Amino acid sequence: MITIEVNGRPIAAKKGEMLIAALDRAGIKVPTLCYMKDRFPTGACRMCVVEIEGQKGLIPSCAYPVAEGMKVQTHSPRAVNARKTIVELLLADHPDDCLYCVRNGNCDLQKMAEDLGLRRRRYAGEKSVWKMDLSSPAIERDPDKCILCGKCVRTCEEVQGVSAISFAGRGCRTFIGTAFNEGMNISSCVYCGQCIKVCPTGALRERSSIKEVWGALNDPEMTVVVQHAPSVSVTVGDAFGVKPGVDMAGAMTTALRRLGFDYVFDTSFSADLTIMEEASELVQRIKTGGKLPMMTSCSPGWIKYVEQNYPEFMGNLSTCKSPQQMMGAVIKSYFAEKMGLSPKKIFSVSIMPCTAKKFEATRSEMGTRSIPDIDAVLTTREFIRMIRMSGLDLNDLEPDTADTPFGERSTAGKLFGASGGVMEAAVRTAHYLLTGRELKVMALEAVRGMKDRKEAQLEINGMKIGIAVVNGLGGAKPLLDEIRAGRDDLHFIEVMTCPGGCINGGGQPIDMNMDAVKARMAALYQLDAKARLRTSHSNPSIMRIYKEFLGDPLGPVSHRLLHTKYMERKVLN
């Protein structure tokens, strides 16, 4: 540790770190637009400039390493003025659109204008006009609001390993675009939405389905059914001042009923269903010499990535639909039958941590006979908007429980929300299927945590089973390349597109604070540790649906409703 002097006070700094990291730890806030924690600084926006004694010019604190005894002024008139000018110049080429903007009240640029007290339009000039890209089912782009900070480009390339978007053009005609500036729908974008989460403005957003959902809720002819994904209940509270990671499933269910949904289900139930099918498929592949390693299929961004970048591995993907789609399929079959409803009169909504789920729901394989499994997908963010529009506050609502017949869930299903969770859940059930006994220790510590890749060797019935968990799509390529090069000790691979898993999904509340992600993860593990029902195969609701309707896992009904297929995709990548 070394000591530096900031605004006349000594603070501690770690040797070699960038100045901004030390400032941050000391609670001194310097505004940033292009800075990404723990990533190489680009120094593009200059918002973070400070004065350093002995230096003539202003210095970007995100790109300047600390040195013993250095004297820094973070909010000198000169530094503040420079920041003002930067924001004023950005605003000069920005639509005055705050009142109608998806990021109103939650926008870095807006906040900076306010924090710096800008009250006058000092620069006026011609504003650039770009076409919006509304082509994809999941992500919308409004380049007029882009301030060219570059964080989306870096996230897509460095974090996700996709590189669907890039800087293009030059000078004042610089823009962020896909290859050939085509629509996102034909680009290599996998719709993960991680770029939305880092964007400081409203230039990137999800394609909203709020209107369709209100429409259905107000249609007396329709029975409107909703499911919510395992990770939503531990993130939705963020918007209502609840501590990160507190499980709000109960209050959320009440809110959904107040919004007018007729039936409320927890996707964790169909996650249990997914595990029944997927663990059975794994055991079958192992026993019958099927294609291995089997790879999970519940993260739609990852699926699209395989289809377009590594089609040779499509046969390795589990044929199981994702929990969202399985729930959709049993709602419009089993549930409809049970309730005497026509599937055509059911409007099925899902609330997901994910933007790619919007794309998944539109895949033509995801339904039967012109009836889609899912009619509308809302992100956690959209759900929060709907709660607010209705004047509700989660803190004030009495908890309620989900509806039958999908009322019970095991915590195995709940674990789907965190990276490694599908693996843990599947191993519990696969172990049972292979040995007829329960695992002695349920928690599989080796696959927990935030590492990019987590691997373990298990021994079940004397058989060595190799497992790997890829935490974030950026880690997929290295592993697939290892397998392509001949690696053959793995039987089962979980890939989650978003780093940390769905708790950090592209549809979650905007904040890249990894501490909050860890808190959400911890919350899921705590739920599991305290629970009685911890395996999918012992969930009574699951046993009932197999007995009454599905027959056996991998049986003909399952095959028709719960399994799917993949197709090679030609995209510009």
Add this chain to the structure above:
Amino acid sequence: MSRAMDSILKKYRRAGIDSLIPMLQDVQAEQGYLSKDAVAEIGRHLKVPASKIYGVATFYNQFRFEKLGRYHIQICRGTACHVKGSATLQKVLEQQLGVKAGQTTRDGLFSLEVVACIGACGLAPVISVNGEFHASVKQEEVGKILDVYRRRAESEGGV
């Protein structure tokens, strides 16, 4: 893959990212523009995403992404032409053709390109159509000039 593309890739067999620009230039020289297929091929060859190649290529004025039109119009935006009003001229051309610089009309008849200086400053503002120079072009004349080529295309047929 076309034979021409094949031979370009061969020429740069062991090339790295620093050969990107010369490769793009070769492709453009060969095809007249950078097609999606060509960019995808180069991307695979150099292991660079297509979005990045597009990003690099759009940094330079020299690359185009649409097939050349039957009549390729170059408008000079050099200093002399600028002083003589080539900016307005470009606007009028873009309006009448319904395309922006770098693009090709739907019917494939015209493509428009902005060039730095053709070296015919005495004729400013100057445009060249398939190498034929039109000197001291006034904005009212643009329509007439385009009509000349439209009629020529009609009489020659083949579009």
